[in-house]
Amino acid sequence: MKCFYSFLHRGVFLLILLLSASAAIYAQGVLYTSKDTSRARADSIAFAKRKVLTSRDSSGLFYNNELFLHNEVNGAISSLDINEVKKLPYTSIDQMLIGRVTGVDVRTPTAEPGKRNSMFIRGSASLLLKNSDIFYAQPTYVVDGIPLIMDHAFAYEIQRFDFNRLGTETSLLNFLDINDIESIDVLKDFGASAKYGPLAANGVINITTKAPRVGKMKVSLNAYAGIAVKPRVDVVNGKYESDFRLPFYDKYANETQWRNYPRYLADSSQARYYGPANWDDLFYHTGFNNGVQASVSGGTPLANFRFSIGQASQKGVYDKTGLQRYNVNFGINIMPVRNLMITTYISAATVNRKRSEFIRDRANDEDYLFNYETPPSPNKEFLQQYYFNLDNGINRNRNNAARILANANYVISDHFTFNSRFGIDYGQNFRDYFVPVSLGEGNSFVSNFDGLNRRLVLDNSLRFNKRFNDKHQLDITLGQYNQWDKWRYDYGRAYKGTSDFIKIYQPGNDDNKQGRFTNIRLMFNAKDFTQSNLASFYGNVGYNYLQKYFVSLYVRRDGTSYLPGENRWLTSPTISASWKISNEDFMKQAGWINNLNLRASWGRVGRLLMDELYKGGPVYNVDAGWNGAVNMSTYNGFPAINGAFGTGYVVPGTKWPYVEQLNGGLDVAMFSNRLRVSLDVYSKTDRNMVLKIPTLEEEGYTGIIKNGMAIRNYGYELSINADVVQGKQFEWSTGLSIYTNQNKLIAMPDGLTDLVISNKRFLVGKPVDRYWLLINEGIYNTDAEVPVNPANGKKMSYQGVTMKAGDPKWKDLDGNYDINDKDRIMTGRLSPAAMGGFSNTFRYKSFELNVLLNYAFGRKVINEALANRFDFINREGIDDPKGIKEITYWTKVEGDYSKIPMYNPWSPVYAYQPNQTLFMEDASYVKLRAVTLTHYLQSAWMKKSGIESLRIYATGNNLLTWTKYKGGDPEAIGYFGYDEGYYNWAAPTSFTVGFNFQF
Secondary structure, X not given: OHHHHHXXXXXXXXXXXXXXXXXXXXXXXXXXXXXXXXXXXXXXHHHHHHXXXXXXXXXXXXXXXXXXXXXXXXXXXXXXXXXXXOOOOOOOHHHHHOOOOOOEEEEOOOOOOOEOOEEEEOOOOOOOOOHHHHHOOOOEEEEOOEEOOOOOOHHHHHOOOOOOOOOOOEOHHHHOOHHHEEEEEEEOOHHHHHHHHHHHOOOEEEEEEOOOOOEEEEEEEEEEEEEEOOOOOOXXXXXXXXXXXXHHHHHHOOHHHHHOOOHHHHOOOOHHHHOXXXXXXXXXXXXXXXXXXXXXXXEEOOEEEEEEEEEEEXXXXXXXXXXXXXXXXXXXXXXXXOOEXXXXXXXXXXXXXXXXXXXXXXXXXXXXOOOOOOOOOOOHHHHHHHHHHHHOOEEEEEEEEEEEEEEEEEEOOOOEEEEEEEEEEEXXXXXXXXXXXXXXXXXXXXXXXXXXXXXXXXXXXEEEEEEEOOOEEEEEEEEEEEEEEEEEEEEEEEEEEOOOOOOOEXXXXXXXXXXXXXXXXXXXXXXXXXXXXXXXXXXXXXXXXOOOEEEEEEEEEEEEOOOOHHHOEEEEEEEEXXXXXXXXXXXXXXXXXXXXXXXXXEEEEEOOOOOHHHOOOOOXXXXXXXXXXXXXXXXXXXEOOEEOOOOOEEOOOOOOOEEEEEEEEEEEEEOOOOEEEEEEEEEXXXXXXXXXXXXXHHHOOOEEEEEEEEEEEEEEEEEEEEEEEEOOOEEEEEEEEEEOOEEEEEEOHHHOOEEEEOOEEEEOOOOOOOEEEEOEEEEOOOHHHOOEOOOOOOEOEEOOEEOOOOOEEEOOOOOOOEEOHHHEEEEOOOOOOEEEEEEEEEEEOOEEEXXXXXXXXXXXXXXXXXXXXXXXXXXXXXXXXHHOOOHHHOEOOOOOHHHOOOOOOOOOOOOOOOOEHHHEEEOOEEEEEEEEEEEEEOOHHHHHOOOOEEEEEEEEEEEEEEEOOOOOOOOOOOOOOEOOHHHOOOOOOXXXXXXXXXX
C-alpha cells in the first residue's frame, strides 16, 4: 500500500508540474504569434507548414514527405511495435527487442536489474574468449542521429579475474524511457546503415525520440505499477550435502581423504549447517516495480516544443537488487528566419543501481582470495549476522548521462538543402565500495571508481533533390563527419584500514597530487584514458525512375587516429538497388498483390579498433608483474615501464579491418495488405581482423598481434504478418519471425589453419562458436576394463596419467591409447540454429489481447553448474575463485543426475571437467514472454472534454517456459555458453497494470 501511494503521489506531482508549465509556455506562444501580423512572418509560417514540419528521418533531419529516402526502400530494416512494448515494464532497449524483430540475438546471463547484457546483429565476428571481447561485438545505438558512446573494456587490463568490469557494470541502455521513443529500427545491412560508416560494422539500433509538434497543447501521462514474483527454489542444508558426498567417499576415499572430510559437514549436531534450510527468506523477495512519465508538447509552426519528465523503479527478486532511474527531456524547433529551422534536444538521466553481493564479485573487486573452507550458513538465524555485516558496507553505483543535439536545416532553394548537426553524448559512472572488517578477515577494504565516456559529433551535409518530367528523381548528398571520443577512469583501492569508520577517498588536488585514502595502508591507484578521433567525407547519389527502379551509391572515406599514418584512411563503397515490381503495368492486373519489392545491397565499411596500441607497433606499459599482480608499476620501489609482455607484441603496420556484406531481400503484401511477408538472405564477412596468436612463454610475450583473420556470418530472416480476421467488432492478427545465422572461420594470420586458445579450438573452414569436448562413453568400473595398448602393454592414459577404475571412458579418436586434446571434437553450437517470435493480437470492440512467444532452437549449453556439483573435491577450500561458495550454494543444482556416472572425484584425470559431451545439453526453448490485455476507453464525454485517448492495461511477463533442458532457465546462460548456476539469474515472472492518458 505504501508503494501504491508513493506511485500515486509521483504521478499527481508530475501532472500538476507539466500542466503548469504547459499553460505558461502556451500562453507565451499565443501572445507572441497574435501580435505579429506581418506579411513576411505569415510567409514563413506557410513555408514551415509546407516544407519542414511534416516528417523526420532517422538522422534527425527534416524533409518533406514527398522526398524519397533510399534506405527505406533498399535496406534491410526491422521495426519494433512501440505501442505494444510500452505496456511492459522493461527498462532496457535490448529486452524490448527479444522475439519482436528479426536478426538479433540478445544474451542475458542474469536478470539482475540494470546489469550490462549483450546483443549481436547477424552474428558476431569476434572470437568470444573473454568478457572484454563482448564490448567489441555490440551494435551501435543511434539516438536522433547521435551514435551513443558506450563503456570501454580497457578497465579489464588492471583486473586479475575476468568477471565484472571495474565500475558500475550498468547497462547504458537503461537511460532511455520507452515513452519518449517514437520508433526503434534495427538496421542490418549496409543499404540501410552505410551512412554511419565504421559505426555500422556490428549493425545499428536506430532510435528516434518523439519530436515537438505543431498545434494545440498536448499533455500525456503514462504510469504503471506491478510486482515480480518471488522465485521458488529447492533449498538444502548440510545433511543433503553430506548425503550426496558420502557414497563417493564410501566407494573411493582412502583414510587420508576421509580425515579431510569438510569440517562444516563432519558434525551433524551443529545447527549452523544442519539446522533448517531457510536462507531463501533473506535472499529472495517479491519485487515491486513502478514508473511514471509525463510530457507536454505543442506550439506554432515557427516555435514548437516537447518536454517530458519521468522516473522508473525496478526492484529485483534476488539479493535486494534494483535500480532507480530519473529522466528529463526537452526538444524545441525554432524558425528565426525564413527557410532556416533550428532544432535542439537536451536529454539527461541518472540511474542508481543496487548490485548483488556475491562473494566472487567481492574477490574480483578486492583482487584478494578469501578463506573458503566454510560457506555461509543455510540457516537464516545464523545468516542474519552476515547480512548485518553486508548492510554495514557501501556499494553505491551511480550513472549519469546527458545528450545534446543542435541541428540547423537551411533550405537554400527548392532543390538544395544544407544541414549541420552537432551532438554531445556524455556519461559518468561512479562506484563507491566499502567492505567492513567483519567481512574482510580482519581487514577493511575501500575502493572508488570514477569513469567518463564522452563523444562529440559534427556532421555537415549539402543535399540536392530534384524531379525531372515526373519520371526521374535525383538525390545527391555530400558531407563531412567528425567524431571525437574519450574514455577515462580514476580508480583507487586500499586495504588494512584501522577502522570501519574510515571509508573516504580523498581525490587529488589541482597540483596533480594523487588521491589517497585516509589512514589506510596498502594502496593501489590507477588512472587511464584513451581517446579516438574519426574524420570522414561521404557522398551519396540516389536515383529512381517512375517510382519503380531505385539505385543508390554511397561512398565514404574514413580516417582513424587508432592506426599508423600510412594505413589511416579507408574508402568504403556501398551500392543498393530495388525494383518495385508491383508498380509495373503488367502487375496492375494482379489486384491481389499490393506490394512486391525486390531489393539488394552490397557494401563495405571499416571496423574501428578499440585501442591506441595498434598504431605504433610494439608498445610499453606498466606490465611488470607476475601471476596474481599483473600490473605492478614499480620495481624495488622505483617507477618502471617495460615491454607489454602480457598485452602482446604488436606487429608494426596494422591495417584497417573491414566488413563486406551482401544482402538480398523480397517484400510482399497481398490481399489488401492483409498478408505481409519479408525475406532477407545475407552473407557478412569480416576481413583483415586483428588476432593475438599465442606464443611460447620463453619468447617473453604472451602473443603476437597482427592482421589476417576473417570470419563469415550468413543466414536468412523471414517475417510473416497477417490480418486473419477483420470484422466490425472482432479482429485477429498474427505474426511469425524466423532468424538463422551460421558462421565460418575463413582465414587466420600467416596462413594458420589450426589454433588453440584456452579451452577453444579454431579451424579454418569450421564455425567459431563450437565447443571443444571429449566424447564420453561411460565409466571404467574395474581396472581390468581399462584398454591396454598391444604395442607396448601400457594401459589407456589421460595426458600421460594411467586410467583406473572410476575414471571416465573417453573416446580415443586417434587410437594412440592416450586421451589428450587430439581426442576432443568440435561440436554443438553456442548460438541457436533458429530463433524468433510468434505473436497474436485479438481485438474485440474496445478490448485487445496480445500474446507473444519467443523461441530458440538448436542451441547447446554446457551445464557447468552440474559439473561443478559433482566436482566437489577439486572445489573444496582451494585458493581459487572456483572454490567460492555463495549463499546460493545451498540450492539443489538442477540437472539430470541419473545420467551422471559415479566417477572418482579424487582422480587426477579431472573426471568431472565441464568440457566433455556428458555435460552438453540441448537448451532449445519456447517461452511465453508476454500476455497483455488492453482496454481503450472512449466516450462522448471524453471527446467533449478534449481527452484524446485513454487506455488501461494489465500484462504478465515471463509466464511459462517449455524446454528439454534439465538445468536452469535456458535463456539465462553465460555469454560463452556455460550455465554457471547461481550466477545466472532467470528473469522473474511479473505482473503489471498501467495506463496511458493523452489530452
